[in-house]
Amino acid sequence: MGTLSALFTPERVAVVGATERQGSVGRALVENLTADFDGTVVPVNPNYESVRGLDCVDSVSEADADLVVVAVPAPIAVDVVREAGATGVTNVVVVTAGFGETGGEGVDRERELEAAAAEYDLNLVGPNCLGIISTPVGLNATFAPRSAPPGSISFLSQSGAFVTAVLDWAADQGVGFKDVVSLGNKAVLDETDFVANWGDDEDTDVIVGYLESIEDGRRFVETAREVTRETPVVVVKSGRTEAGAQAASSHTGAMAGRDRAYAAGLREAGVVRADSVQDLFDAARALAGQPVPETNGVAVVTNAGGPGVMATDAVGDGPLSLADFGSTTVDALRDRLPEGANVYNPVDVIGDADNDRLRDAVDIALADGAVGSAVVLAAPTATIDFDRLAADVVDLQATHGLPVTTCLMGEERTRGAADVLSEAGIPTYFDPARAVGSLATLERYRAIRERDRPDPTAYDVDREAANGVLDRARDRNTTRLGVEAMPLLDAYGIPTPAGEVADSPTDALAVAERIGDPVVMKIVSPDILHKSDIGGVKVGIRHEEVYDAYEDLIARARNYQPDATILGVQVQERVDMDASIETIVGANRDPQFGPLVLFGLGGIFVEVMEDTAVRLAPVAETEARAMTEEIQASPLLSGARGRDPVDRGAVAETLGRLSQLVTDFPSILELDVNPLVVRPDGVEAVDLRLTIEPES
Structure with missing residues (x-):
């Protein structure tokens, strides 16, 4: 498979299935391509002499194209792709439906398509997709009703309908795109390929995506983990309530279901996960237009008390904190603001403030060393000119170099100001919580970039003894094991009674x-x-x-x-439980992401409480320790109500050893140690249950 950069920068595009028929995909493709494309469009259809004023050729072999868009019926689409490959074409987009999504013959047809792409080493998008867009060259190889406004966001979607909706919405929201890809069935190219490509693209500031699935979770994690060191990736993943764990036979299998697996995988990849489409593009706009903060301290400056309180509440809901102003800042604010104004954070310049007063307050707040970002809120008053306020915010943001978002609480009076702010990459919202949320996204990405990623510890274990336990189970023709398999834990250095x-x-x-x-x-x-x-x-x-x-x-x-x-x-x-806490450690093998490990409060209430943390295996010690601090019951482990704190180091080591076990033995599908008794002086695995693959 070749580089994907040529996919978005073709000089000649052939549309196979181009037609004059009103309402057809072939006609829409030609119309969209001829609207702004810098290169040449070649219609391919033996039944026409010309389409939309362009001379037709009879076959793709006559088109001399470097990108072929296929819009012919599914039964002949594979032959067209083969012909394109045979003529030396590298990049193909198959918009045609009727492949794997239809089942039966469609599945077989998609396999043929994959084989053709492999034979000719094709970059193939689709099938069953909307197409692709690249704004720098005016390429709109889709049948969407409108193209994308230019910008620095590259966008991929598993749903073509979602792409058309986003393009329509973006035109009114000041959101611009560099590249847009409708993935379709992902027969060849998938989300990982495009994340890797855009990670190397200097013109892509942010990668955003709508995903229903990830084809190869481990490959995606490895790729995105490198990309997100420099380029933020934001994804909204649908299917949170998917009942993928219904057939699980263990506590871990039930609790580390499909969405938990995706959450763990995206976290490990350094991907910012959005909860909604609104959050997705709020995050994208902030990451594309604003610098990353150096601290999590945020300053709130407002001319209205109520919105200021709302913003302050929103700060407490995420990773941000209200910056604690230094005495110099407080004194400067006291000198510039009238009596009755609040000179501490959040700064309230009160309702009669004019533009000069509001600008002074923002300027002073941004100069404070504890401030990493700021949100400026303004309600409409007779003394505030929104257009001038926008110009001031743009100037101050550039001067101080800190991320700023705004909340202009109006509609008609704020439109011009919103355009000015958007042009400068400064997000503006009506809702104070959304303004703060955008800053929280920047802080989350800062944490991702600065996250320490040590290699997992390789423990000294007895793999031969562990393999013997599993072999004996297979000899009995059983796939489920219980406490008779405790020697498996002994072999991996996990203490047992x-x-x-x-x-x-x-x-x-x-x-x-x-x-x-x-x-x-x-x-x-x-x-x-x-x-x-x-x-x-x-x-x-x-x-x-x-x-x-x-x-x-x-x-x-x-x-x-x-x-x-x-x-x-x-x-x-018998294990002494008086100074102990029952926890659970477990593992579950996900089809996309491979082995996951789980830690949480254990005992008989584990599935009722579901107070757990999940990570991909193998787990480094720092991540394992973070798991013990992530659960809601973490204070119990720290010695609540006069108890001595438990040995978190021993818990982290146990998680590391367990993750090494399930990584070493792919035949282990599910495993529970419940309870893992934790004490101030160590841990003991009291009970065990696991499921193994019968033939592996």
Whole structure:
């Protein structure tokens, strides 16, 4: 596959399927291409001598084009692509539908398309897409009703309809684009290819996208992680409520469902995730037009108390904080502002302020060393000229070099000012929360760029012993394992209580005597997932009670599920829970992103509370420790209500070792350690459940 830069800078574009028929895709493509394109457009259709005044050729081989747009029926589209490849064309856009999205024959047809692209090393967009746009050369190779205004945002979308809606909206919002791509079915080129291309493009300041899926999650993460060091990427991902975890057989599988996997993947990639289309382009405008702040301190300057309070509340909802002004700033504000004005942050210049007073306040605030960004709010008054205010803000932003957003709370009176601000790359909004939100996006991107990304620790482990545990499970033709697989954790250095699986009462007593009095006894069956629900766990069993406890556990299991496979009873050292907290560590293998690891509050309420943090495996120690601080129950780990703090280092190491385990053994699909008992002096994995691939 060649470089994608030529895809957006063709000199001759062939439209295969060009036609004069009103309302057709072929006609719309020719009309859009001839509107502003700097190069040559060649219609291809043996049934016409000309289309829209341009001479037609009979086949793509006669077009001598460097970009071919295919708009013929699906059954012949593959032949056209092959012909284009055979003539030396590198770049192809297939807008035709009727491929994988239709199932059946369409899936086979898409495979043929992929094979043709591979044979001729084609950069192929689509099929079933709207097309592509590149404003620097006036290229509009789409059948959208309007093109894109020029700008520095490059935009990709999995939905063609979404592209047309955004283009229509952008024309009235002052949002401009460099390149636009409708991905369609992503038979060849996908989101990762375009993120990589635009990351190397000096004319793209921000990459934004609407995605319904990511084809290769790991490849996307590796690519975006490098790109986002210099170029911000903002994505809105649909399908948050997708029920992808319904078939999961573990706590982790249920809680680390598809959206959690995407959230973890996008976070690792350094991508800013937007919650809505509005947030997507609010973020894009801020990132495209404003510098990245050096601190998270924000100054709020307003001529109206109410909007100032709203902005202050919004600051507290995100990663920003109100800047604490130095005494020099406070004194300067006190000298310039009248009595009754608030000289502390948020600065209220009060309602009778004129433009000079508001400008002075903004100037002084931006000069304070604790201020990394500012939001300027202005309600319409008889003493404020919005056009002059806009010019002042543009001048002050350029002078101080700090990011600024504005909130001009009006409509007709603010339009000219909004245009001036937009031209300078300064976002303006009616809603104070949106103005603050744009600054919060800049702060999030600063954190992404400055994030330390150490390599995961490679722990000394016994892979041979771990493989033996999995081999024995396959020999039994089972895919689900429980506490009988505890040696798997031992092999990877994860502490476990002393214990063994006994297959008779006599054996159970012998194990109990070796461990000491009292013990914990658990039914061992790959078919009984929730042992506590059937009374399959007995705690505090003394030696004289072991025989009866063993028989009772077996009977309970038989009564609950007569056909269950029962491997015996685990006899385990009792863990002191008085100074301990029950947590869960787990892993789940996502189809797109591979293994994920999870940490959270454990025990029997884990699925009720769902207080967890998720990361891609393998996990570096700093990220593992961050997981322990991310959950809402983190204060419990720090020693709430007089308890000693737990050993977070041991928890982080356990997460690292577990992530290495599931990375080393792709056959592990799901794994729960619940509970992982954490104490001030370390951790212990008390229970285990995992699912493995049967044939791997």
